[in-house]
Amino acid sequence: MRVSGQTMWQQHLAKLRLYQRQCALTSKAVRVHQLHSTSTGFTDRCYDDLYPGHIHTTPIQKALLAVGSGVAALQNPYRHDMVAVLGETTGHLALLNLRDRMRNDPEGYTVLTERPRIRLSTLDLSKMASLPDGSFGREYLRFLEDNHVTPDSRADVKFVDNEELAYIMQRYREVHDLLHTLLGMPTNMLGEVAVKWFEAAQTGLPMCALGAVLGPLRLNARRLQSLFTSLGPWALQNGRRSRCILSIFYERRWEQSVEDLRQELNIEPPPITLSATNKKSTKKYE
Amino acid sequence: MSASMRLLVRRAIRLSDTNIQISAAARAAARAAARSSSCRCFSDAAEDRSTHFGFETVPETEKAKRVYKVFENVAQRYDIMNDAMSLGIHRVWKDMLLHAMHPQPGVRLLDVAGGTGDISFRFLEYVRSQQERQKRRAARSMQTPSWQDISNNYSTEDEDGPLESRAVVCDINKEMLKVGKQKADSMGISTGLSWVVGDAEELPFDDDQFDIYTIAFGIRNVTHIDQALQEALRVLKPGGRFMCLEFSKVTNPVLARLYDAYSFQMIPVLGEVIAGDWKSYQYLVESIRKFPDQEEFTGMIEDAGFYCVQYRNLTGGVVALHSGFKL
Numbered sequence: 161m162r163v164s165g166q167t168m169w170q171q172h173l174a175k176l177r178l179y180q181r182q183c184a185l186t187s188k189a190v191r192v193h194q195l196h197s198t199s200t201g202f203t204d205r206c207y208d209d210l211y212p213g214h215i216h217t218t219p220i221q222k223a224l225l226a227v228g229s230g231v232a233a234l235q236n237p238y239r240h241d242m243v244a245v246l247g248e249t250t251g252h253l254a255l256l257n258l259r260d261r262m263r264n265d266p267e268g269y270t271v272l273t274e275r276p277r278i279r280l281s282t283l284d285l286s287k288m289a290s291l292p293d294g295s296f297g298r299e300y301l302r303f304l305e306d307n308h309v310t311p312d313s314r315a316d317v318k319f320v321d322n323e324e325l326a327y328i329m330q331r332y333r334e335v336h337d338l339l340h341t342l343l344g345m346p347t348n349m350l351g352e353v354a355v356k357w358f359e360a361a362q363t364g365l366p367m368c369a370l371g372a373v374l375g376p377l378r379l380n381a382r383r384l385q386s387l388f389t390s391l392g393p394w395a396l397q398n399g400r401r402s403r404c405i406l407s408i409f410y411e412r413r414w415e416q417s418v419e420d421l422r423q424e425l426n427i428e429p430p431p432i433t434l435s436a437t438n439k440k441s442t443k444k445y446e
Numbered sequence: 447m448s449a450s451m452r453l454l455v456r457r458a459i460r461l462s463d464t465n466i467q468i469s470a471a472a473r474a475a476a477r478a479a480a481r482s483s484s485c486r487c488f489s490d491a492a493e494d495r496s497t498h499f500g501f502e503t504v505p506e507t508e509k510a511k512r513v514y515k516v517f518e519n520v521a522q523r524y525d526i527m528n529d530a531m532s533l534g535i536h537r538v539w540k541d542m543l544l545h546a547m548h549p550q551p552g553v554r555l556l557d558v559a560g561g562t563g564d565i566s567f568r569f570l571e572y573v574r575s576q577q578e579r580q581k582r583r584a585a586r587s588m589q590t591p592s593w594q595d596i597s598n599n600y601s602t603e604d605e606d607g608p609l610e611s612r613a614v615v616c617d618i619n620k621e622m623l624k625v626g627k628q629k630a631d632s633m634g635i636s637t638g639l640s641w642v643v644g645d646a647e648e649l650p651f652d653d654d655q656f657d658i659y660t661i662a663f664g665i666r667n668v669t670h671i672d673q674a675l676q677e678a679l680r681v682l683k684p685g686g687r688f689m690c691l692e693f694s695k696v697t698n699p700v701l702a703r704l705y706d707a708y709s710f711q712m713i714p715v716l717g718e719v720i721a722g723d724w725k726s727y728q729y730l731v732e733s734i735r736k737f738p739d740q741e742e743f744t745g746m747i748e749d750a751g752f753y754c755v756q757y758r759n760l761t762g763g764v765v766a767l768h769s770g771f772k773l
């Protein structure tokens with residue numbers, strides 16, 4: 161990022177410092193990993209050095225993976241791991257963009273430094289169940305129960321070669337369910353497509369865009385009509401103007417009411433209410 | 447030390463293991479010979495020796511477990527992945543193994559690391575067609591039978607009994623055997639085939655049981671290859687044949703570069719896309735690089751005590767077919 165008034169030499173120095181910091185972090189991670197492995201006497205694969213589950217891939221491999229996973233995901237949309245791999249291999253630029261947006265937002269910056277994870281083990285379900293109706297935590301729990309989903313079913317990130325971007329990708333996946341709650345969309349096909357349109361407008365991830373384009377192909381005429389006339393435009397508009405959804409520290413806002421949160425994020429309530437019983441399949445479309 | 451001397455020494459060691467009394471001097475000589483020939487039979491259990499798991503180094507005790515996990519994960523998609531990775535050429539390799547084997551009706555085959563049963567199915571098909579060919583030949587030569595011939599034929603009608611060929615599929619991994627059994631059921635093959643769980647380093651069979659021992663694309667996953675070879679020698683009948691199909695070193699440098707690029711770039715990607723498992727297929731291509739080349743493996747087979755050991759390169763050395771006899 162060019163800041164006027166800075167000399168070229170100062171910019172180079174800043175870049176060098178950033179690179180050094182990255183190297184230090186990476187080498188620290190490698191050293192920690194080595195320490196761990198020698199203590200257990202069992203060396204783990206040399207791939208897991210940026211983050212657990214990380215697999216190094218060359219650009220050729222990434223390209224092949226993108227193509228292969230795209231084809232596999234189109235053939236069988238229920239292969240969530242393929243959709244995930246497609247997202248990881250094609251989303252680099254979008255992830256960089258998201259990271260910049262998160263850094264520029266104070267709450268987003270907190271999320272990036274504290275790295276919260278949403279899973280059943282970190283959620284206090286009994287406390288959330290005791291919250292009043294209309295609060296974010298209660299509605300989220302209701303969403304999980306009605307649609308028979310769990311936050312633990314997200315695949316881990318494997319092919320992103322930057323630790324921070326990998327976290328952002330993971331956060332995006334985990335926030336997906338919360339987005340359903342915020343937008344009031346169930347996990348049937350129409351609801352998923354609406355959420356995908358919102359996400360595509362918000363994040364710019366190619367995988368979301370692909371899902372947004374191909375998802376409607378599986379809808380019947382009535383749903384297509386409701387998508388194109390009311391849900392679709394609503395999702396796109398709100399996706400564009402809303403605050404970055406990844407920048408919100410959701411774990412600290414369970415008590416907040418959904419309406420309040422929507423206002424804060426600049427999201428209008430949905431034009432149509434879709435119910436969870438109105439679903440054709442129970443499988444999630446990530 | 448010559449191969450026959452080593453064989454004698456190894457037999458002596460085995461006898462001493464089964465608590466048969468031999469002279470102390472012979473025992474000491476056997477132990478000394480064992481140590482000098484770096485036999486791992488007497489290694490200390492507490493000593494943590496390490497071996498390779500792909501390009502990683504792991505303790506020997508871990509390797510078997512990890513290999514088990516790899517094949518447990520890939521079992522369901524094993525055949526599809528084989529077709530995808532080798533573009534169907536693996537079928538040609540296995541057919542060439544059978545042609546080199548040229549089994550006649552009545553032989554007993556032990557297919558170690560047989561897993562999904564590809565070799566055994568081909569074996570049964572081959573002997574069945576051989577049997578039919580023999581019947582046809584016999585029928586052709588008996589176009590105008592005399593009364594004497596006809597009465598002889600009636601008395602020797604149940605010749606099929608002793609000519610029944612049997613294939614035993616042995617694998618350490620239950621998942622692979624399960625997939626193989628399902629395949630057999632769907633193909634309708636039931637007679638002459640049995641499925642046994644067993645470790646190639648310690649086969650659950652008596653001595654001198656089988657006419658042919660095959661191990662196709664399995665021996666590089668064994669922790670102690672020399673032990674597997676010794677077991678092969680033990681369970682084969684005298685005159686029995688050992689045949690091994692395994693990935694090996696490509697001789698042509700241009701082909702080698704292409705092969706390496708394909709192995710390391712394409713195969714893990716295929717593993718991830720088709721089977722959802724990158725790391726297992728990464729292990730598979732790395733284990734190929736760690737396996738000894740054609741000449742070295744020939745030496746290992748000879749050391750175990752086989753004779754007339756030869757090898758043939760298939761597809762320019764991508765796969766090598768080794769063969770030896772127990773005489």
